[in-house]
Amino acid sequence: MLGRSANGIFWLFRYLERAENISRLIEAGFRMALTRDAADASDEWRSLIVTLGLRPGYEARYGLEYTGAHVFNYILRDKDNPGSVLAMTEMARTNARMVRGGITREVWESVNDGWMKLKEALARPVTETRLGDVLDLVRRQSTQVRGAMEGTMLRNEIYNFARLGSFIERADNTARILDVKYYVLLPSISYVGSSLDNVQWENVLRSVAGERAYRWLNAGRMDPRGIAEFLILDGRFPRSLAFCYSKLRSNLASLAREYGGEMHSHEILRDADCQFHQATIDAIFEQGLHEFIGTFIRNNTTLALQIQRDYRFID
Amino acid sequence: MKTTSPSSYDEMLNSDGSVRSAYAGYCQWYDEQAPDLLRRKGSEAEAFFRRTGITFNVYGNEDAEERLIPFDMVPRIITAQQWRKLSRGIEQRVRALNAFLHDLYHRQEIVRSGRLPARLLKGNVAFLPEMVGFTPPGGVYTHIVGIDLVRTGEDDFMVLEDNARTPSGVSYMLENRETMMAMFPELFTRVRVREVSDYPRRLARSLAACAPPACDGKKPVVAVLTPGIYNSAYFEHAFLADQMGAELVEGSDLRVENGRIAMRTTRGYTPIDVLYRRVDDEYLDPLTFNPNSVLGVSGIMDVYRAGGITIANAPGTGICDDKAIYSFMPEIVEFYTGEKPILQNVPTWRCAEPESLKYVLDNLAELVVKEVHGSGGYGMLIGPTSSRKELAAFEAKLRAKPENYIAQPTLSLSTVPILTKAGLAPRHVDLRPFVLVSPNGIDITPGGLTRVALKKGSLVVNSSQGGGTKDSWVLDD
Numbered sequence: 067m068l069g070r071s072a073n074g075i076f077w078l079f080r081y082l083e084r085a086e087n088i089s090r091l092i093e094a095g096f097r098m099a100l101t102r103d104a105a106d107a108s109d110e111w112r113s114l115i116v117t118l119g120l121r122p123g124y125e126a127r128y129g130l131e132y133t134g135a136h137v138f139n140y141i142l143r144d145k146d147n148p149g150s151v152l153a154m155t156e157m158a159r160t161n162a163r164m165v166r167g168g169i170t171r172e173v174w175e176s177v178n179d180g181w182m183k184l185k186e187a188l189a190r191p192v193t194e195t196r197l198g199d200v201l202d203l204v205r206r207q208s209t210q211v212r213g214a215m216e217g218t219m220l221r222n223e224i225y226n227f228a229r230l231g232s233f234i235e236r237a238d239n240t241a242r243i244l245d246v247k248y249y250v251l252l253p254s255i256s257y258v259g260s261s262l263d264n265v266q267w268e269n270v271l272r273s274v275a276g277e278r279a280y281r282w283l284n285a286g287r288m289d290p291r292g293i294a295e296f297l298i299l300d301g302r303f304p305r306s307l308a309f310c311y312s313k314l315r316s317n318l319a320s321l322a323r324e325y326g327g328e329m330h331s332h333e334i335l336r337d338a339d340c341q342f343h344q345a346t347i348d349a350i351f352e353q354g355l356h357e358f359i360g361t362f363i364r365n366n367t368t369l370a371l372q373i374q375r376d377y378r379f380i381d
Numbered sequence: 382m383k384t385t386s387p388s389s390y391d392e393m394l395n396s397d398g399s400v401r402s403a404y405a406g407y408c409q410w411y412d413e414q415a416p417d418l419l420r421r422k423g424s425e426a427e428a429f430f431r432r433t434g435i436t437f438n439v440y441g442n443e444d445a446e447e448r449l450i451p452f453d454m455v456p457r458i459i460t461a462q463q464w465r466k467l468s469r470g471i472e473q474r475v476r477a478l479n480a481f482l483h484d485l486y487h488r489q490e491i492v493r494s495g496r497l498p499a500r501l502l503k504g505n506v507a508f509l510p511e512m513v514g515f516t517p518p519g520g521v522y523t524h525i526v527g528i529d530l531v532r533t534g535e536d537d538f539m540v541l542e543d544n545a546r547t548p549s550g551v552s553y554m555l556e557n558r559e560t561m562m563a564m565f566p567e568l569f570t571r572v573r574v575r576e577v578s579d580y581p582r583r584l585a586r587s588l589a590a591c592a593p594p595a596c597d598g599k600k601p602v603v604a605v606l607t608p609g610i611y612n613s614a615y616f617e618h619a620f621l622a623d624q625m626g627a628e629l630v631e632g633s634d635l636r637v638e639n640g641r642i643a644m645r646t647t648r649g650y651t652p653i654d655v656l657y658r659r660v661d662d663e664y665l666d667p668l669t670f671n672p673n674s675v676l677g678v679s680g681i682m683d684v685y686r687a688g689g690i691t692i693a694n695a696p697g698t699g700i701c702d703d704k705a706i707y708s709f710m711p712e713i714v715e716f717y718t719g720e721k722p723i724l725q726n727v728p729t730w731r732c733a734e735p736e737s738l739k740y741v742l743d744n745l746a747e748l749v750v751k752e753v754h755g756s757g758g759y760g761m762l763i764g765p766t767s768s769r770k771e772l773a774a775f776e777a778k779l780r781a782k783p784e785n786y787i788a789q790p791t792l793s794l795s796t797v798p799i800l801t802k803a804g805l806a807p808r809h810v811d812l813r814p815f816v817l818v819s820p821n822g823i824d825i826t827p828g829g830l831t832r833v834a835l836k837k838g839s840l841v842v843n844s845s846q847g848g849g850t851k852d853s854w855v856l857d858d
Binding site: 068069070163164174179325379 | 431432615619629630631633634646648
């Protein structure tokens with residue numbers, strides 16, 4: 067396949083994944099803000115903007131005032147925000163058009179249909195009343211595309227590049243949430259867990275749609291170290307770093323089989339992957355959660371760039 | 382169903398209002414349908430097109446939505462007998478076009494014999510000196526042709542344009558049929574219509590048969606070259622590549638490697654044998670033509686001339702789309718085939734000739750005047766629907782540069798009904814059959830694309846100016 071098409075597929079799925087994750091983040095933030103007083107709610111909205119790396123753009127537009135409607139409209143649809151969910155969905159669709167021949171009709175139609183609906187829903191400012199529906203729409207598009215891909219696409223290199231895009235992005239997103247929220251999981255705050263802590267912890271889980279799974283696995287007991295372990299090391303949870311890396315591993319392995327050899331990215335992956343097999347959560351906390359996450363995000367980016375280089379995404 | 386318009390030939394109804402034989406089966410079916418059901422199907426079809434992304438972009442308007450070409454659900458029907466005659470005419474014309482192109486780029490016998498004035502070639506940018514003395518692989522110049530035909534009577538089909546350069550619209554032919562079959566499956570069990578769906582396979586086969594010497598007997602690698610997703614016909618480029626199982630490449634994917642044109646794949650650079658390009662000559666090779674082009678490949682013309690790649694259609698075929706050249710097509714057909722042309726030209730006045738210019742100026746309000754190098758319905762004058770001011774402005778242009786224009790009578794194009802809120806209503810149509818040329822022969826897909834002017838009385842069928850399309854049926858014997 068063309069290098070440009072591989073790049074298109076890879077980014078199509080990165081954009082969709084990112085849009086989906088952003089919608090979860092907004093939802094968790096909104097829920098959090100609802101249960102807090104105005105000052106804390108504003109902090110919550112700010113932390114959302116920070117997680118998404120949108121602070122300079124947002125503050126250039128609205129100054130230091132963080133209100134819900136400003137924040138979620140900025141993230142979802144602001145024309146000045148090149149990383150808005152709308153822009154992302156548009157880029158996903160542009161990429162899908164570009165690689166139209168590499169995806170099935172079902173996948174294309176799911177992307178296109180989702181874009182048409184979202185464009186309409188985001189044509190006017192989103193109110194708190196409509197927010198839930200809009201976020202739902204974003205997630206549903208991603209789910210639908212994933213389902214169409216699962217059900218109709220050949221398991222070949224195209225599929226592998228799509229999956230690599232999804233899991234590089236998902237790992238990055240989970241890591242960024244941890245990066246911004248790591249302090250609520252640090253032991254120095256409290257081991258006992260005030261009710262506020264509990265809400266904060268649950269919010270972290272909610273941001274990655276993991277609250278139910280975590281409760282189910284832990285009989286409802288919240289503990290920060292357990293949550294960090296769940297999000298980083300639990301290979302059963304589809305948004306954990308370990309899970310994302312096991313998927314990256316299997317997709318890169320398929321490519322190596324198909325291409326008859328490994329590339330430099332396989333090497334980088336092996337090194338990164340090791341840490342999930344050897345590491346324990348205690349060791350991670352000892353090393354420093356913040357440092358661990360920081361290193362992870364950098365390595366994840368290096369891996370993505372190496373994949374793009376190895377498979378000639380760009381000249 | 383009384384929908385005749387007095388002046389034009391209606392393809393469905395006789396002048397007494399009875400149904401012509403071509404439409405007998407369809408009309409029987411139509412009369413059994415509830416009218417609101419058909420209208421509902423119409424909006425279904427639109428939603429279907431939007432979802433599948435069959436849209437085209439309009440240049441010059443960045444904020445413009447991708448537009449749909451309106452689709453009308455009443456098919457345009459041609460009998461087997463009419464089609465046989467049309468095909469013979471088309472084949473003859475396409476054979477002549479290829480012989481003509483070969484001659485133009487070699488000995489120019491037709492000019493030497495005095496049948497074609499040399500002035501038509503001199504300084505004509507569509508005539509490429511780079512092609513002189515070179516014969517494309519397989520001797521084929523026009524791999525894909527989309528001749529525009531208009532009809533004025535029972536047996537009167539005329540060629541309006543040859544479109545030998547890069548005809549578009551074939552994806553609409555295919556999707557229109559798919560849509561009709563999805564919406565009205567039972568209709569196709571009642572009326573036997575000839576298939577069009579294997580066009581992409583035939584295109585792939587036809588292109589592969591024109592592989593260059595460098596291919597050396599291996600299975601030819603075919604790719605479609607598109608200017609990119611912002612091109613108005615991008616959907617079609619992607620569609621055809623997909624249907625042929627060929628790569629859809631852009632200029633930035635390609636470079637010259639070991640005397641071949643190679644595309645950047647995830648495994649490295651792979652040579653291409655046949656390039657179905659949807660990029661104009663001018664942008665094909667920045668080293669040879671427009672140096673600012675980013676749509677083409679530097680050095681492709683050298684590779685081409687050395688036998689490293691086949692370019693379809695061949696560079697320089699655009700000369701046939703020149704409307705002054707067109708006016709000589711009857712002579713051209715006769716010169717190369719030794720036969721009388723089966724398909725007629727639309728009568729054409731060449732404004733370069735003083736008597737013709739005088740006639741055109743005297744009768745401007747009745748004529749259609751076209752730029753010799755124009756296409757797509759731009760830059761033309763339709764006398765009968767123009768204001769006095771527009772006529773005067775055009776007259777000035779004509780006097781200043783008469784050789785830039787040709788004129789034709791305002792033809793009374795045939796009509797086929799479309800479905801309107803008030804039921805069936807006749808609208809003017811044309812027909813663009815698609816023709817494939819390879820060393821194995823000339824292959825014409827039965828039917829083609831019918832374009833229809835949706836506005837009552839309008840003669841402009843171009844999609845860029847509000848025209849729509851119809852499914853076109855050739856009946857099985």
